[in-house]
Amino acid sequence: MMVRTAGLAVVLAVAVTFLSGVASAAETLKPGAEAPAFELFGVDYRYHSLEGAAEARARVLIFTCNHCPVTVSYEDTLVALGNEYQPKGIQFIAINTNPADMVAADGFPQMIERAKEKNLPYPYLYDETQKVSRAYGATVTPHIFVVGPEGTILYEGAADNRRREPNYLADALDAILAGRPVPDASTAEFGCTVKYRPEPREAQGE
Numbered sequence: 001m002m003v004r005t006a007g008l009a010v011v012l013a014v015a016v017t018f019l020s021g022v023a024s025a026a027e028t029l030k031p032g033a034e035a036p037a038f039e040l041f042g043v044d045y046r047y048h049s050l051e052g053a054a055e056a057r058a059r060v061l062i063f064t065c066n067h068c069p070v071t072v073s074y075e076d077t078l079v080a081l082g083n084e085y086q087p088k089g090i091q092f093i094a095i096n097t098n099p100a101d102m103v104a105a106d107g108f109p110q111m112i113e114r115a116k117e118k119n120l121p122y123p124y125l126y127d128e129t130q131k132v133s134r135a136y137g138a139t140v141t142p143h144i145f146v147v148g149p150e151g152t153i154l155y156e157g158a159a160d161n162r163r164r165e166p167n168y169l170a171d172a173l174d175a176i177l178a179g180r181p182v183p184d185a186s187t188a189e190f191g192c193t194v195k196y197r198p199e200p201r202e203a204q205g206e
Contacts, residue, residue: 028137031154031185035061035147036135040095040125043108043115048093048123050147056091058154058176059147060169063138065098066114067105068192071141074159075118078142081159082121085173092122097133097141099126102195133194140191146172146182157187 029035039049053059062078064071082092100107108126115124127133136145146155146169155172172182 026134026137028139028143028156029135029145029153030156031152031182033153035059035145035151035153036132038132038135040127040132042123042125043112043120044123046123048125050151053091053093054149054151057089057149058091058173060085060090060092060173061136061145061147062092062094063097063133063136063141063143063145063194064094065096065103065106065141065192066110067098067103068141070191074142077159079118079121081170081173086121088177090173090177094120094122094124095127095132096125097127097130097138097194099128099130099197102197106195130194130196134196138194140189140193142191143189143194144169146176148176155182155185156189157184158189161187162190 035050037050039047042048050059060082066072078092078094086092096106096111098106108128111124111126114120136143138145142159144155144157144159145153148154154176155169157168159169160167166184168184168187171184175182
């Protein structure tokens with residue numbers, strides 16, 4: 001009986017850990033919402049902003065990190081999509097949601113190493129305060145938002161259907177380039193929970 005109780009405690013602890021990142025996030029922005037502006041520092045030692053890519057036909061924001069196995073498994077897919085669609089006028093931007101004090105492997109020096117290792121064809125930015133991640137309501141890594149030229153969100157969710165069709169992100173970008181409505185504009189994101197810092201009580205309205 002003691003073994004069963006201990007096992008249950010472990011399961012509950014894991015569940016709490018898994019959900020903790022989601023519980024600290026703001027409500028996820030959905031298609032039609034206005035995309036919050038931001039300016040963040042990147043691994044190229046330059047600041048990048050949403051407005052700085054305003055001339056693009058769309059902007060793909062990838063909330064990501066270094067350590068998550070799901071994110072790592074999708075890096076090559078996202079790099080390939082960036083190489084395919086950026087010449088067509090789609091700007092990709094990766095944003096690391098996890099500061100080093102929450103996950104050491106997600107620190108800025110590790111970001112630089114990862115960008116070089118994967119030869120990222122797009123900016124990789126550090127959301128050290130997590131304000132941008134919270135503003136969009138990113139819950140997992142990777143969590144993708146596509147912002148149109150008017151500044152509204154056109155797609156939110158996963159890159160694909162867990163390695164199966166439909167390929168949600170590619171389909172959304174093809175629709176945008178063709179001037180069609182985005183099919184499946186909001187899909188279920190999946191990955192590792194964003195490791196949010198606990199918010200001060202004042203910020204929680206307590």
